[in-house]
Amino acid sequence: MIITFGLVGLFFLWKRAKQRIATRQDREIVEAFPECIDLFIAALRAGYSPAQGINFLGQHAPGVLRPKFIAASRSINEGERFVDAIRLLQNDIGTASQAMCEVLIAGDRLGIPVENLLFQLGHEARVNRRRRAETEARQLPIRLSLPLVMCILPSFVILIIVPTIAGTLSQLHINV
Numbered sequence: 001m002i003i004t005f006g007l008v009g010l011f012f013l014w015k016r017a018k019q020r021i022a023t024r025q026d027r028e029i030v031e032a033f034p035e036c037i038d039l040f041i042a043a044l045r046a047g048y049s050p051a052q053g054i055n056f057l058g059q060h061a062p063g064v065l066r067p068k069f070i071a072a073s074r075s076i077n078e079g080e081r082f083v084d085a086i087r088l089l090q091n092d093i094g095t096a097s098q099a100m101c102e103v104l105i106a107g108d109r110l111g112i113p114v115e116n117l118l119f120q121l122g123h124e125a126r127v128n129r130r131r132r133a134e135t136e137a138r139q140l141p142i143r144l145s146l147p148l149v150m151c152i153l154p155s156f157v158i159l160i161i162v163p164t165i166a167g168t169l170s171q172l173h174i175n176v
Contacts, residue, residue: 025064026094030132032062033096034125036069040100041118050104050114051076054085068092082108 039060043053055077058070072089076082083105090101099121107114 028064029093030096031129032064033093033100034122034129036061036065037100037118037122037125041115041122044115044118050108051082054089065093 036057039057040053043056044050048056051073054069055073058066058073061069068089071092072085075085075088086101086104086108090097100118103114103117103121106112107117
């Protein structure tokens, strides 16, 4: 019976750990994606084509996203259409890349310049990243209140209150 409960508990701990890892990876992707947009804009301004810009991101993107851009660049180099490679990239990265991928697909399909649109997307992504950071900074005192109370309050009681009470009791000539 205890073994069964232990195994069920381990299973739920394993699922929770797996969920935390996935959440952390998603957060890292969302945090790193504005840098990818800025790097892609820099590549376009340097004269790279969008396909070469994806290759550039495969070499210089933040570590979390680099393998995804390498895979997209590899598929473009193997002869896959640019639009199909961008759709696969969008599926790999997730919602963080949806706007950028849609702009690149529209730019390839319609032949419109994408630099200004990507600049706006990069600006919005940086503003959203700043908002998330401010929200997390506002939540920090709430998260730190429990450790503060659990660690500081007992030491305060042991170091300040107990000696004061013991000194008062010894002055009253009451034996403890």
